[in-house]
Amino acid sequence: MIPGRVLFRPATRPGFVAPSLAATTYALRHRAPATARLGGQPTQLFRRCESTAGAVGSDKSGHIDAEANESILFFDNLFPLKVSSVLYWRPWETDELLKRFDSTSLSFLDPVSLVKRAIPESAPIKVTEILPRLKEGGAYVKFRYPSNMSAAEIEDEVAKSLQNKPIKPWFSPFRSIKTGLVLGRPWLEDLYRLPKSRLRVEFVPAKDSETPTELSQESLYSLFRRYGKISDITSQPPDSKVLPKFAYVDFVLVRDSIMARNCMHGFVLQEEGSKTATRLRLSFEQRVKPHHIWNWITNHPRIVIPILAAFLAAFTVAVFDPIREFFVKIHVQRSFEFTNSRLYKWLKRQTSDILAFRKHKDEDAGLHALFNHRKDLIDSIRNSLLESVDTFVVVHGPRGSGGRELVMDQVLQGRRDVLVVDCRQVVEARGEAGTIRKLANQVGYRPVFSWANNLSSMVDLAIQSTTGVKAGFSENLESQIVKILQTTAAALKDVSLAGRKKGDKDANLTDDAYLEAHPERRPVIVIDNFLHKSEEKGIIYDKISDWAAALVQSNIAHVIFLTTDTSFSKPLSKALPDRVFNQVTLGDLSPDVAKQFVVSQLEPEAESEEKEENGSAPAISEKQLRKDLQELDECIDALGGRLTDLQVLARRLKVGQSPKKAVSDIIDQSASEILRMFLLANKGAGDGDKKWSTEQAWYLIKEIASKESLRYNEVLLSNTFASSTTAGASNAEAAIESLANAELITVKSRYGRPATIRAGKPVYQAAFSRLLDDAVVKARMDLALLTELAKIEAKNIDKAETELSVLGSLPSQPYQAAGRINYLLAKLQSSQLKIMAFEKEMAGLKKVLAEES
Incomplete structure (x- = not known):
């Protein structure tokens, strides 16, 4: 029999001072109600000590059967807690464990030996x-004790040991x-x-009929x-409607909560002043940790x-900029290009006498004649690259004048550190992401996440709509261009x-002083197609100009604009407001050089074909093959010296x-x-963008x-x-500039001011005459x-009539207004005579249009 009184002493733990309630005694009896005293008053207390080991317990019932003079101790810390919870363990038979417990040769690693030692x-x-x-890291030990002792005394003796x-x-x-x-009725489940x-x-x-x-x-x-x-x-x-009623007990250590759950689950007690008994049902609960940091972050978005x-x-x-600088450097230095490797150069030297590489591009043939004609310009640009003056080199010329070939094939031939930025590809890209991607490709800037700007813009919009504060994740086009250029x-x-090496004579100079003293070490930046479609994306050209100015002023690089x-x-x-541009203007070739250029393009192919047909036979030049080559003189005069036309x-x-x-x-x-392009253009499409009229x-x-001229x-x-009636073409200077950019005309300057206007290229002079020879085009x-001139004169008449009607409405005609009235009448008459002459001429033009096809 379990003794009727068991002293419940929390003070058995060192350093613990128990409250008055903790010293209360509890009466426990097996399978029968017993009395316990809380505060000196009798209470009802129930306890059942039946338990099993889950599926391995008595009768597979999940409880352990305890007979008279039997009780249960729970030993903690016998198994690794976290490892035991995830590993699969084979259920141990009770007889086997008892045999191992009774054995005298137990290993120190065996948990049963720990129980025996305890x-x-x-x-x-x-x-x-x-x-x-296993998952709780302990074991239940059922034991039988003599009738003259209590289970609590056994517990005290084992605990003291x-x-x-x-x-x-x-x-x-x-x-x-x-x-x-074990004071309660533990539930030995094998759930996870x-x-x-x-x-x-x-x-x-x-009991089912009682209220706890x-x-x-x-x-x-x-x-x-x-x-x-x-x-x-x-x-x-107190206001919670959740049943059954519960409370949370938080232990500092998990092992302590395991001990409490295994010892107190199913414990029945009746508190002082209560008429019904209460059973304690214990279970592990995941503690919800307070996320103070996360709550502060979510509650203060304007700061976070x-x-x-x-x-x-x-x-x-910190992470991507060094990587991007590395890729820009290898793009400028062409470090990974096979043609710059020593192996390629060695193979080229060894096979130059065996294999003959002939250019097949017609555009490359005969350019030596052009370059010989422009040798002074080439030398001028080369000399400017050897100077320390912080200025631009601007190569300006009409389209097709060979500016790119002049700079890349002659001025910069054999130079290694050259960076070419083609503004045409950047400006013609679609959308901001495409513009950023194209600019990054031009300078070798990678990795570039152009798609991320659209995503960050949507995030910015969502955050701004919810919090009222712009997050600043997205960057506009201007800031991203500046970042790439920097x-x-x-x-x-x-x-x-x-x-630069440490053994150089000027090794003690600073970086800026070294770059200023060695202009030949600076790389060359070639900005091609500068101001191409400048009216669409002017911000790109502004940022490129500022970037080039910073490079030149800091002596970092030479800059050439094409x-x-x-x-x-x-x-x-x-x-660069305080600097003078080193301007190089490319004009058309003279007739002699133009003829030489055409002939030089014809000769190489004729010679190569002759060599292929006759082996080592003497080559016959194109001049000897063509009897009509003498016509080139007058044809060159009509065609002009534009390189593309030649x-x-x-x-x-x-x-x-x-x-x-x-x-x-x-x-x-x-x-x-x-x-x-200029005369029969569709007036309904893009009229607002044109600054000139037909x-x-x-x-x-x-x-x-x-x-x-x-x-x-x-x-x-x-x-x-001066008096155009077409919308957008009223500004005469803007119209001339727009037509010059469209290459219909060319404006020649004198002393920095516009002086003369000529055809856009020499062949246009002959094309203008050809258009005048067409009677239908000329008449139309x-x-x-004439229709527009008539409208202009009609407008002048309307203004004169309006002013005359104002003067005529005066009560008396002052003599001072006589001169003004005569002037307006004369102007009205002059405009009317012009309109009559225009209409007479227009009638003849209409007759031509009606008769000609």
């Missing part, structure tokens, strides 16, 4: 069953084995429920404090989001200093056309191009065809330009021009 030999008990709890002689398993060198008497430091204590009725009593925090503290340090006890809110944006920016600079500038400086736009001085003057002529001559026929076809093609273009074509101010004062365009 029970002192002086304890008068007999172990009848051992049930391991473990306190005097601690037993520490091999996996836990800092915590010894603990034991506790891992131990936690929090216990959920539910108050359930001891919710225990206070003081009572819970007295019951559970003996098993370990309690960090907190949380009672159920800018900090996060700054952190991401700093991370990007990274490129840093890489270019490293390239400039790459050849442009066909006549207004290049505006953005460059803004970038190349077209050479290609036509190669296919067998005569010079006259080839030049005539080129002129006809140019006339059709002018007619389509009548203005025809006026220039007609006048240049007859005079070849027009005075700039004369054109400004003409009615077609003259009709449109």
Whole structure:
């Protein structure tokens, strides 16, 4: 029989001062109600000590059967806690464990040996069953004790033995084995429920017909404090409707909560003043940790989001910028190109006498004649690259004048550190992401996440709509362009200093002084197609100009601009306001050089074909093969010296056309191009973007065809330009500049001011005359021009009539107004006579249009 009184002493743990309630005695009896005293008053207490080891217990019922004079101890810290919870363990048979317990040769690694060592030999008990709890790291030990002792005394004796002689398993060198008497009715489930430091204590009725009593925090503290340090006890809110009622007991250590759960689960007690008994049902509960940091972050987005944006920016600079600078450097130095490797150069030297590489491109043939003609310009640009003056080199010329070939094939031939930025590809890219990607490809800037800007823009919009604060994750086009160019500038400086050695004479100089003293070490930046479509993306050209100015002023690199736009001085003057541009203007070739260029393009292919057919036979030149080559003199005069037109002529001559026929076809093609682009353009499409009118273009074509050269101010004062009725073409100077950029005309300057206007290229002079020879085109365009002039005069008449009506409404005609009235009448008469002459001429033009086809 279990004794009727068991002293519940929480003070058995060292350093614990128990409250008054903790010293209360509890009466426990097996399978029968017994009395216990809480505060000196009798209460009802029930306890059943039936338990099993889950599927291996008695009768597979999940409980352990305890007979008379039997009780259960729970030993903790026998197995590794975290390892045991995940490994599969084979259920041990009770007989096998008892045999191992009784064995005298147990290993120190065997948990059964730890149990045997934990029970002192002086304890008068007999172990009848051992049930391991692997996931909880302990074991139940059922024992039989003599009738003259109580289970509590056995527990005290074992606890004192473990306190005097601690037993520490091999996996836990800092915590010894603990034991506790099982006071409740443990549920030995084998579910995957891992131990936690929090216990959920539910108050359930001891009998189905009774109502349980919710225990206070003081009572819970007295019951559970003996098993370990309690960090907190949380009672159920009073207004909670959750049943059964419960409370949370939080232990500091998980091992203590395991001991409390295995010893107190199913414990039945009746508190003082209560008429019904209460059963404690314990389970492990995952503690919800307070996320103070996360809550603060989510509650203060206006502070956190800018900090996060700054952190991401700093991370990007620290991680990606060195990588991008590396890629820019190898792009400029061409370190990974096979043609720059020593192996390729060696193979080229060894096979140069065996293999003959002949160029097949017609555009490359005969360029030596052009370069010999422009040798002074080439030398001028080369000399500017050897100077330390912080200035730009601007190579300006009409389209097709060979500026790129001049710079890349002659000036920079054999130079290694050259970076070419083609503005055409950047400007013609679609969208901001495409612009950023193209610019990055031009300078070798990678990795570039152009797609991330769209995603960050959406995140910015979402955050701004919810918090009212712009996060700043996304960057606009301007900031990203500046970032790419700044990274490129840093890489270019490293390239400039790459050849510097410690043993040099000027090794003691600073980096800036070294770069200023050695201009030949600086890389060359070639900005091609500068101001191409400048009216669409002017911000790109502004940033490139500022970047180039910074490179030149810092002596980091030489900069060469290649442009066909006549207004290049505006953005460059803004970038370098106190510097003079080193301007190189490329004009058309003289007739002698143009003829030599055409002939030089014809000779190489004829010679190569002759060599292929006759072996070593003497080559017959193109001059000897063509009897009509003498026609080139007059054809060259009509065609002019534009490089692209001369190349077209050479290609036509190669296919067998005569010079006259080839030049005539080129002129006809140019006339059709002018007619389509400037005279018969669809007025409904893009009219708002044009700054010139069809009548203005025809006026220039007609006048240049007859005079070849027009005075700039004369054109400004003409009615077609000064008083245009077309929307967007009222500004005469803007119209002339727009037509010059479209290459219909060329504006020649004198002393920095515009002086004369000529055809856009020499072949256009002949094309203008060809258009005037077409009666239908001339009549149609003259009709449109006269119609606009008539509108201008009609507008002048309306103004005069309006002013005359105002003067006529005066009560008396003052003599001072007589002069003004006579002036208006004379102007009205002059305009009317002009309209009559225009209409008479227009009638003849309409007759031509009606008769001609």
